[in-house]
Amino acid sequence: MELRQVRSFLTVVEEGHVGRAADRLHITQPSLSRQVAALERAVGVPLFDRSRRALALTAAGEVFAAGARDLVRRADDLVSAAGQAHRGELGVLRIGFVQSATFEALPTMVRVFSAAWPSVRVEVTAMTTLRQLAALTDDAIDVGLLRPPVQAPDLELRTLSHDPLMVALPGGHRLARRRRLSLADLADEPFVLYGRESGPTVHDTIIGFCRDAGFSPRIVQEAVDVQTIVALVAADLGVSLLIAPTPHTDETAVVYRPLADDLPRWEMALAWSRQNRSPVLARLLETVA
Template sequence: MELRQAAAFVVTADEGHVGRAAARLHVTQPTLSRQIAALERSLGVPLFDRTRRQLALTPAGEVFLAGARELVRRADELAAAAQRAHRGELGVLRVGFVQSATFAALPRLLGAFRAAVPHVRVEVTAMTTLRQVDALADDRIDAGLLRPQFTVPDLRLRTMSHDELCAALPGGHPLARRRRVSLADLADESFVFYERDSGPAVHDTIVGHCRAAGFSPRIVQEAVDVQTIVALVAANLGVSLLITPTPHTDEKAVVYRPLVEKLPTWEMSLAWSVHNRSPVLARLLESAPA
């Protein structure tokens, strides 16, 4: 049995007339009659009673019609789903992100994507930049929001934002009363810092800025994520230097102050592999805000 034969049978049964069914199917009457006859041979039963003047279904035809309708409907749905998947409107999008992306870049990116293609399932995973680079190469994620510190040959990047470094201070700290602080103002402070193993480029660059300002930061506590750093600053364990944007906090607990120094900004980039031909990824790149 072929799908086109089942579809022809359903139309013929609905019309109750071979001529009208043939016109609806855009085939000749002999062609349609041959399709129905071939279907009956493959089933081994007659579907139409040809002894009557008016076309009528046999008992076998009545039973077969209900299933044939469902078969044709499902075939149409599958065809439509395949076409939507080809257009990137169905499927799964896997996105990695550095934690600082959660405060602006990730909501902007996925919000625009969801508005464009609401039926794609999105899977997000927090990952360091280094882990994202490996995951993109191994096709474990489709796209990443990361802080590029080096060039990877098969990776493409699109800049999402240029973010500045700021000071995070306990709410009651004397420097919290200033509109801006300089790195030199922090020379004698205890620091809560990014854990180097989770992001050596970020860690080393910030330490380098401090040394350029004339001191090495006295690191008393390290943390993997920015929320933990902010919590430790709020607990008055020390101050920190964070890449903006930063988590929202009560200013009685933690305040953020821009730096006096004009330091290089940190790039937040959308990254993907040139070898990934996923239609869903293509839709993400189309919808990504500039």
């Protein structure tokens, strides 16, 4: 049984006349009759009652016609879905992201992409930059929001922003009254920082900045994510240094202040593997260009 035969059969049913159906299909009447006969042989039962002068379906033909309409509709949907998938308009986009992408880069990118391609399902996973590099190489994710520098010659990177380091202070802290701080102002403060296992590059770089400013930070608490760090700062356990953009908070709990020190900014980049031929990834790269 061929789908072409099923379509021809339904056209005959809709027209109620073989001649009119043939004209609609732009084929000859004998050719259409042969298609219907071939379909009946494939099904194994007559679909039309030929004992009457008017064209009529048999009981089997009535049942077959109902199912045939659904079959053709599903076939059309399948063809449409295949085309959408080929064009990157349907499928799954897997995104890895560092914690500091949570408050601007990730939501902005997903919002814009999903508005443009609502049929693509977006899956997001929080990952350190190092984990993203492995996941991109292993095809576990399609794209990553990460913090360079990275040593990954098989990856393409596109810079999205350059973000400053900010001081996070308890709302009632004596330094909160100042609009701008230097790292040296924090020399005697207890610190809440990322644990090194959560992000060695961020951890080591912040420690290095502090040492360049003349002190080693006194770390009293470590955390695995920025939300926890902010909560611990709000609890007055210490101050912290966070990459902007920072979480929105009530300034009675936590305030953020820029640094006066001339420090390099942190690059946020979009990364993907050159080997990834996903049409959905191509759509993302077009959308966020």
